[in-house]
Amino acid sequence: MNKLSANEILELIFIYLAEVSATRDSDEVLEILANMGRALTGADRSSVWLVSDDKSTLWTKVAQGIDTISIPIHSGLVGTAVCTGQRILIEDVYKDSRFNREIDKQTGYHTKSMMVIPMYNQEEEIIGAFQVITNQEKSNVFDERDLERLTLASTYAAETLISAKLNDEIIQTQEEIIVTMGAVGESRSKETGNHVKRVAAYSKILALQCGLDEQEAIRLAQASPMHDIGKVGIPDAILNKPGRLNLQETKIMQTHAQKGYDILKNSKRELLKTAAIVAYEHHEKWDGSGYPRGLVAEEIHIFGRITAIADVFDALGSDRVYKKAWSDEKILAFFKEERGRHFDPRLVDIFFDNLDAFYKVREEFKDDYAEKQCRGEESIQVLGAFGAKARGFATSAFLLNQQNVIDAGNLLEPLGEESALIENIWLSHAHLDHISDLAYILDSYFMFRSKTLHVRGEKKTIEALKKYYLNDIIWPDFSKIKLCNSNAMSVEYDILELDKAYLLSEDEKIRIFRTDHSVESCGYVYTKGNRSVLITGDTYSLESVLKELDTDTTINSIVIECSFPSEMESLAKSSKHLTPKLLFEMLKPLEVNSVALYINHIKPFYIDIIMEEIEQYRGKWQVNILKDKEFVNF
Numbered sequence: 001m002n003k004l005s006a007n008e009i010l011e012l013i014f015i016y017l018a019e020v021s022a023t024r025d026s027d028e029v030l031e032i033l034a035n036m037g038r039a040l041t042g043a044d045r046s047s048v049w050l051v052s053d054d055k056s057t058l059w060t061k062v063a064q065g066i067d068t069i070s071i072p073i074h075s076g077l078v079g080t081a082v083c084t085g086q087r088i089l090i091e092d093v094y095k096d097s098r099f100n101r102e103i104d105k106q107t108g109y110h111t112k113s114m115m116v117i118p119m120y121n122q123e124e125e126i127i128g129a130f131q132v133i134t135n136q137e138k139s140n141v142f143d144e145r146d147l148e149r150l151t152l153a154s155t156y157a158a159e160t161l162i163s164a165k166l167n168d169e170i171i172q173t174q175e176e177i178i179v180t181m182g183a184v185g186e187s188r189s190k191e192t193g194n195h196v197k198r199v200a201a202y203s204k205i206l207a208l209q210c211g212l213d214e215q216e217a218i219r220l221a222q223a224s225p226m227h228d229i230g231k232v233g234i235p236d237a238i239l240n241k242p243g244r245l246n247l248q249e250t251k252i253m254q255t256h257a258q259k260g261y262d263i264l265k266n267s268k269r270e271l272l273k274t275a276a277i278v279a280y281e282h283h284e285k286w287d288g289s290g291y292p293r294g295l296v297a298e299e300i301h302i303f304g305r306i307t308a309i310a311d312v313f314d315a316l317g318s319d320r321v322y323k324k325a326w327s328d329e330k331i332l333a334f335f336k337e338e339r340g341r342h343f344d345p346r347l348v349d350i351f352f353d354n355l356d357a358f359y360k361v362r363e364e365f366k367d368d369y370a371e372k373q374c375r376g377e378e379s380i381q382v383l384g385a386f387g388a389k390a391r392g393f394a395t396s397a398f399l400l401n402q403q404n405v406i407d408a409g410n411l412l413e414p415l416g417e418e419s420a421l422i423e424n425i426w427l428s429h430a431h432l433d434h435i436s437d438l439a440y441i442l443d444s445y446f447m448f449r450s451k452t453l454h455v456r457g458e459k460k461t462i463e464a465l466k467k468y469y470l471n472d473i474i475w476p477d478f479s480k481i482k483l484c485n486s487n488a489m490s491v492e493y494d495i496l497e498l499d500k501a502y503l504l505s506e507d508e509k510i511r512i513f514r515t516d517h518s519v520e521s522c523g524y525v526y527t528k529g530n531r532s533v534l535i536t537g538d539t540y541s542l543e544s545v546l547k548e549l550d551t552d553t554t555i556n557s558i559v560i561e562c563s564f565p566s567e568m569e570s571l572a573k574s575s576k577h578l579t580p581k582l583l584f585e586m587l588k589p590l591e592v593n594s595v596a597l598y599i600n601h602i603k604p605f606y607i608d609i610i611m612e613e614i615e616q617y618r619g620k621w622q623v624n625i626l627k628d629k630e631f632v633n634f
Contacts, residue, residue: 089115092113410628430461599625
């Protein structure tokens with residue numbers, strides 16, 4: 001079978017929602033939701049597992065294709081998910097030692113791929129797991145999108161299990177499907193599920209205060225989370241672009257209003273008709289300068305005018321990956337300025353009259369992890385955070401600003417055409433996972449470059465790069481090739497001096513220091529204003545790191561590698577890498593919390609066990625595990 005489109009996903013959800021609404025039996029509801037999870041992910045079978053009252057076993061509440069079974073709580077991949085809280089996606093279960101083969105032996109079924117999602121109750125305790133097995137496509141494997149869709153189904157399975165009143169549960173499930181599908185559109189652009197909850201609450205306040213009756217206000221609040229559902233049809237490269245969109249990208253982004261309307265417009269349900277209006281008209285402006293139709297004043301439906309204020313208020317007041325939240329003073333000044341231009345003037349007056357209610361909602365549904373997700377004034381972006389390439393994992397690269405990166409393990413995918421703006425690549429050493437994309441940004445965006453790319457590193461690093469990589473054998477030697485747009489050469493190599501500070505701008509500088517690795521290697525201290533972040537690159541001994549921290553008081557954050565689990569200590573030492581045990585032993589001379597600790601370069605194959613060991617050995621350290629495209633604020 002082929003991957004489902006956004007329209008097909010919504011159609012499936014509403015089909016199963018109708019089935020849920022038609023039953024009053026909780027077991028039937030779970031069976032329907034299991035079928036929904038199987039259909040959304042293209043799985044062959046689906047099961048819902050529950051934790052026994054004494055928390056010693058797991059048993060199947062719903063088990064497609066097999067009789068009810070019971071297993072020890074720590075057994076197999078389901079037991080792993082329940083005991084650790086991890087979502088599991090496995091391409092070939094027979095290559096995973098955690099897989100319990102006894103069930104296949106008992107049933108005669110041959111499991112291939114698998115996904116497991118833990119289910120939680122209202123106290124955030126794990127009560128079971130939602131499992132699907134064997135994707136029915138030719139590859140027989142699931143992907144991250146399947147994982148997100150299964151999470152959707154598992155959420156409602158968990159809600160069904162913990163609901164005391166089935167009628168209330170059915171109503172809540174319908175509403176939460178709307179909220180969750182709205183959050184799908186938001187999450188693709190790195191926003192949060194709480195955004196749609198806040199917009200719903202703001203919309204209800206405005207609706208009631210402007211004269212809509214209770215039923216209309218509730219319907220708008222239930223429908224408003226779907227306002228950006230059309231974003232499911234916008235490419236990730238545009239949704240997640242860290243910089244300003246160009247004209248063509250802006251036009252594509254604006255199509256999400258029409259796409260959202262097209263998804264919802266044919267529904268006969270009143271709630272989804274309302275959602276269609278909201279999706280279509282929440283970007284229209286009172287003065288006619290909005291999109292997609294340029295409606296003016298009361299040509300815009302009241303639902304669209306209300307949601308416009310709710311959406312913009314929340315967007316301006318929330319941290320995003322590309323900006324910090326505006327101050328309340330700045331937000332209120334904006335609404336005063338846009339009264340009668342962007343927004344319905346009467347609704348703006350109502351908004352100001354009810355500010356306390358808006359602030360109360362914002363506090364109730366605040367984003368707990370907004371600071372980690374947003375970019376601060378002093379920050380770097382992690383373009384690649386891991387020690388090997390795998391699906392969903394990229395190798396080392398850090399974006400300091402538009403012109404400067406440390407290492408080049410992953411540039412092309414996150415930056416796209418903005419790779420052409422890079423002027424300096426500061427290399428920690430010559431290993432492939434730190435230099436691989438250097439070749440591709442030179443080749444892919446050669447026609448767009450107007451300035452020489454300076455590749456900077458220590459002497460042996462530059463020599464290795466020229467001799468073994470950009471050598472006219474493995475890849476063209478771009479240091480011999482002139483740019484199309486000038487007489488300058490495409491590449492120049494610059495050998496760096498230890499402990500010398502290099503100026504990047506008026507308030508930015510970078511300095512290198514020696515690190516302990518299997519080849520000549522250095523780390524970097526990047527300073528902006530009076531604050532600095534230290535990045536080790538690959539290293540074993542942390543003596544030089546401790547020395548830097550002792551002498552440079554501006555360093556308040558450190559990024560340190562941790563490549564292997566502790567059981568592979570011998571390999572780690574011989575290859576000059578760290579394990580969690582080694583890392584925290586070497587950090588003992590440091591005062592805990594004297595700096596913020598970020599860990600990168602984990603080998604993806606060992607990520608689960610390394611994260612468990614970090615938790616085991618960290619002591620009082622507050623540890624941040626870096627992921628691709630996150631920010632390090634310092």
